Amino acid sequence: EAQVTQNPRYLITVTGKKLTVTCSQNMNHEYMSWYRQDPGLGLRQIYYSMNVEVTDKGDVPEGYKVSRKEKRNFPLILESPSPNQTSLYFCASSFAGGPRYTQYFGPGTRLTVL
Amino acid sequence: KQEVTQIPAALSVPEGENLVLNCSFTDSAIYNLQWFRQDPGKGLTSLLLIQSSQREQTSGRLNASLDKSSGRSTLYIAASQPGDSATYLCAVLHASGGSYIPTFGRGTSLIVHP
Numbered sequence: 001e002a003q004v005t006q007n008p009r010y011l012i013t014v015t016g017k018k019l020t021v022t023c024s025q026n027m028n029h030e031y032m033s034w035y036r037q038d039p040g041l042g043l044r045q046i047y048y049s050m051n052v053e054v055t056d057k058g059d060v061p062e063g064y065k066v067s068r069k070e071k072r073n074f075p076l077i078l079e080s081p082s083p084n085q086t087s088l089y090f091c092a093s094s095f096a097g098g099p100r101y102t103q104y105f106g107p108g109t110r111l112t113v114l
Numbered sequence: 115k116q117e118v119t120q121i122p123a124a125l126s127v128p129e130g131e132n133l134v135l136n137c138s139f140t141d142s143a144i145y146n147l148q149w150f151r152q153d154p155g156k157g158l159t160s161l162l163l164i165q166s167s168q169r170e171q172t173s174g175r176l177n178a179s180l181d182k183s184s185g186r187s188t189l190y191i192a193a194s195q196p197g198d199s200a201t202y203l204c205a206v207l208h209a210s211g212g213s214y215i216p217t218f219g220r221g222t223s224l225i226v227h228p
Contacts, residue, residue: 043218058215099207099216105158
């Protein structure tokens, strides 16, 4: 089954404790991206990757890091999480061209930073 | 900066009604517009993608139209069913050559009651 998976689905952590949210897709997509969704603000893109070893900032990259060492994986790293990073996070993928074509989203990761 | 507005924010209708969800955007220089459905715990699912050169797209009971000059799109749902209950999001991609960052609206929360 074609899908985008994220882990963990739920995470509660404390300020300053480094964490990684994993994202994996099995559709051989070149483009992958991370979004956060906050009440009243809608989805905002954090980072995106056009292909392996190619990443770029989205609208709200501060406090986040990403890497793309393999085509199927695109982890999101919070090196020193803060309470304002409490949010619902989505990973998405698509063929080359990203949002110029249909995007496929993961189920989301709900992160709470205390 | 592109702004995307969705009206209404919430809608409750009886089963069987035809309904229209609205999406407006401030900058008409768009590459495409996508409509998504968001179900709790399941991420986003792409419903329809309209390229800037197109006027409408149809899939089953769904029809999306695009009027680029007026900055508007509508999602028409025919003969609504309880299974249509979800949040519907529209996302606009700017037409500039290097743009891979879509702008999302805040969504319309739809409840279809039996």
